[in-house]
Amino acid sequence: MVMTKTLVGWHIEVEFMEEPPHTAAAAMLRLPDGRELRARGDTSRHPSDPEQLRVGEEVAAARALQELARQLLDKAHIEIDELGKVPSYPL
Template sequence: MREKRWKVDIFIDEHEARTRAVARLENPDHTGLVGTGLARLSPRDTDVPEIGDELAAARALADLAHGLLEAAATDIEGVTAEPAHLRE
């Protein structure tokens, strides 16, 4: 069996108490799939940048996962000509 490799890069940047993450999937079959996630620092919270990075990255990966499920459902519907019902 041939092994396939899917690579996800996560890019994180910060602007004024907001952290943004972008997760980009590198996959020959699903080019252009991207997930984004945001986190913001509440004025009453202690500033711990790693927590903002973790939250934003987790949200970006969740968004990317949702996009993959939608792509799979679309592919299934194209093959079966019936509505796909995928559980998340």
């Protein structure tokens, strides 16, 4: 029996808005069925910290991606529960 692999790709876009010392990230995940999940992440630099825009972007993006991950898990649990055979176990 020959098994074939199917490659599936998802696209995530992250945009940043910066008004020092605040950095915000907006993330959007486009799913294969055309639906989109959106999330935001924010961070603020402490006044005594040196200005490093890249670090603020990384923190804000990580927070937005964490929120996207939570939304994706919630969506998956709802879809599993709708099948009605075995309940899902959200984290």
